[in-house]
Amino acid sequence: MGWFYNFLFIWIFIGICTFLYLMFSKTIAPYGRHSNSEWGITIDNKWGWFLMELPALVVMPVIVLISPAEKNEIIILVLSLWVLHYFYRTILFPIKLKTKGKKMPVVIVISACIFNLFNGFFVGYEIGNITQLDFGINTLIGLIIFFTGMYINRSSDNKLISLRRENKEYQIPQGGMFKYVSCPNYFGEIIEWIGFAIIVFNLGTLSFALWTAFNLIPRGLNHHNWYINYFKEYPEKRKAVIPYIF
Numbered sequence: 001m002g003w004f005y006n007f008l009f010i011w012i013f014i015g016i017c018t019f020l021y022l023m024f025s026k027t028i029a030p031y032g033r034h035s036n037s038e039w040g041i042t043i044d045n046k047w048g049w050f051l052m053e054l055p056a057l058v059v060m061p062v063i064v065l066i067s068p069a070e071k072n073e074i075i076i077l078v079l080s081l082w083v084l085h086y087f088y089r090t091i092l093f094p095i096k097l098k099t100k101g102k103k104m105p106v107v108i109v110i111s112a113c114i115f116n117l118f119n120g121f122f123v124g125y126e127i128g129n130i131t132q133l134d135f136g137i138n139t140l141i142g143l144i145i146f147f148t149g150m151y152i153n154r155s156s157d158n159k160l161i162s163l164r165r166e167n168k169e170y171q172i173p174q175g176g177m178f179k180y181v182s183c184p185n186y187f188g189e190i191i192e193w194i195g196f197a198i199i200v201f202n203l204g205t206l207s208f209a210l211w212t213a214f215n216l217i218p219r220g221l222n223h224h225n226w227y228i229n230y231f232k233e234y235p236e237k238r239k240a241v242i243p244y245i246f
């Protein structure tokens with residue numbers, strides 16, 4: 001399986017380069033509050049979310065299901081967690097969004113599709129063909145971390161969506177983990193995939209947890225700076241993504 005790990009190391013290296021680029025260049029992914037018209041053709045926001053997350057929902061489970069791995073309880077558990085997350089993100093999240101008429105650039109949709117195809121392949125192939133999964137103390141610890149992350153992510157997303165329902169303008173979110181950070185939904189998502197990596201305990205899922213942080217930390221810092229510039233009364237003690245740290 002040398003070829004697989006060679007590609008996976010290249011994938012992680014690309015993730016590190018992407019992170020450094022996003023941190024040190026002035027590039028901000030142009031969707032949501034950072035949308036602008038300079039990134040070419042746009043598509044309806046809700047369809048954009050559906051199309052960019054669909055490869056993740058499909059690719060990883062299909063690769064595992066057609067793989068030689070025995071479809072035992074731990075494999076079913078891991079697949080269920082994945083589908084639980086991606087069914088929500090692909091189908092329910094876009095339906096819940098209150099951003100009527102909002103657009104996102106097709107280039108964002110295509111790059112997210114490509115990310116989800118590669119990520120789904122790496123995670124699915126390693127689980128289906130290489131990793132020997134078993135229940136252990138890591139399963140329990142990982143599950144607690146995964147569901148804690150999922151709770152933080154979804155409750156924070158729900159709060160933001162309900163703010164948008166009440167008012168067309170951006171507001172300062174209050175309560176819950178917003179007391180500590182500007183983007184608790186991103187913090188929750190990072191925690192969630194760390195939990196998943198602890199359950200599965202292989203390089204593919206670790207690379208996904210790293211990629212999630214590589215994507216969401218720079219975006220969370222952009223959001224945080226945007227809040228500070230937009231609202232004069234923005235709470236000073238609030239950090240960007242990781243409570244008490246940054």
Ligand code: NDP
Pocket residue numbers: 031032033097098099102153157160161163164169170171172173185186189211212215216
């Ligand atoms: P945002 O926090 O930017 O936006 C979420 C929704 O809430 C949008 O509809 C947004 O509207 C609205 N919103 C945000 N802030 C406010 C506010 N202050 N007042 C009113 N409405 C607000 O999240 P993203 O769109 O970037 O991401 C959505 C989800 O996808 C998150 O849970 C994130 O963790 C996940 N994600 C995961 C990635 C990964 O690599 N695993 C990558 C990207 C996202 P608007 O669109 O108009 O700004």
